[in-house]
Amino acid sequence: MILELEGLTHRYGDELAVDDVSFGLEEGELVALLGPSGCGKTTIVQAIAGHVRPTAGRVRLRDRDVTDEPPEARRVGLVFQESTLYPHMTVNENVAYGLASRDIDARRREELVAEYLELVDLRDQRDAYPAELSGGQQRRVELARALAPQPDVLLLDEPLSALDRALCERLRDEIACIQDETGVTTLFVTHDQEEAMALADRLVVMDDGRISGDGPPRTLYESPPTPFVASFLGRSNALPATVVAREPLTVALGDREIQLCNSDRSPPPGTPVTCHIRPEDLSVRPPGAAGTDGTTPSLTGDVADVTDVGRRYDVTVRLETGDELVVEAVDDPPQTGERLAVDLPRDRIAVFDADGRKRERSVSVPETEG
Structure with a gap:
């Protein structure tokens, strides 16, 4: 394993920023460290780079404990959120500066600078100054500077957050190509879920330190381990429910009882739980119309709002219980006030205890419609 964090904890005075965080990166892996602002992402990056001495825990690079070593003793490349290019230096000089602390002769240094400027497609701008470059070009110079020393780990701390959406998507694709070409082990820090899912082999999702x-993007999206992951990694409807039977696990949603699945950790009847289901997994139909397969459970309600968001319509249905569900509709949206049945596919419902622990995902089993 190239990078390992073991029980990393850090406090700023009385404030706990990172709490017992452990994970690792295999060689060549691109992992996204994902979470909202203030969740501890940057503190983790600074601890890996050596700019923060953690309150507790260890940082290991290639099985070597570097927790107490200074930044210059670690083979770590770092691209910050804000530009750190030296304005009085040319592109060539900025990239060469990243090699200053390495014991590399002048000829080899020139070769490395040329190689990595070629990698980021900026060889023709080697004599330009940062002010003469676009925002995307400046980001690519910083990537070349971080990569030229051939680090064990490349840390990217929200490098795309200051760019417009089109440029962000283009540079994101370039980062993926560069990482694939170099094979450098990379930790990509972001608060953008779409960015993380499009780029990373694996996600480490942070919440409050x-x-x-922790897992592959698609796995975490389709089978979230916590309510926070369910709601942060894409949109999710949350409905309160109550367990009415354990085998098979059956919950009451309003006046409907829905059989989900057998679970080794099934709570006893009467236990409150929360059911999460994503808007794109729901469908609506007139209450009297037949469902997709005759066994899919449904809840009835009135359309409270229809929002046109361009590629889809967000249809908000207020259920008879007073709870609301957002359903995605591609075309022909219903009208506000219209009465509808919302079909809930069982294999897309994630069930959590009241304390946030997950119940196993449901599997389809027959149910007699009432």
Whole structure:
């Protein structure tokens, strides 16, 4: 394993910023450290780079404990959120500066600078100054500077957050190509879920200084381990429910009882739980019309709002219980006030205890419609 964090904890005075965080990166892996502002992402990056001495825990690079070593003793490349290019230096000089602390002769240094400027497609701008470059070009210079020393780990701390959406998507694709070409082990820090899912092999989702989820993007999206991951990694409807039976696990949603699945950790009847389901997994139909397969459970309600968001319509249905569900509709949206049945596919419902622990995902089992 190239990078390992073991029980990393850090406080700023009385404020706990990172709480017992442990994860690692395999060689060549691109991992996104994802979470909202203030969740501890940047503190973790600074601890890996050596700019923060953690209150507790260890940082290991290639099985070597570097927790107490200064930044210059670690083979770590870092691109910050804000530009750190030296305005009085040319592109060539900025990239060469990243090699200053390495014991590299002048000829080899020139070769490395040329190689990495070629990698980021900026060889023709080697004599330009940062002020003469676009925002995207400046980001690519910083990437070349971080990569030229051939680090064990490349840390990217929200490098795309200051760019417009089109440029962000283009540079994101370039980062993926560069990482694929170099094979450098990369930790990409972001608060943008779409960015993380499009770029990373694996996500480490942070919430309030702790890891809330760790796994492949699609796995975490389709089978979130916590309510926070369910709601942060894309949109999710949350409905309160109550367990009415354990085998098979059956919950009451309003006046409907829905069989979900057997679970080794099934709570006893009467236990409150929360059911999460994503808007794109729901569908609506007139209450009297037949469902997709005759066994899919449904809840009835009135359309409270229809919002046109360009590629889809967000249809908000207020259920008879007073709870609301957002359903995605591609075309022919219903009208406000219209009465509808909302079909809930069982294999897309995630069930959590009241304390946030997950119940196993449901599997389809027959149910007699009432």
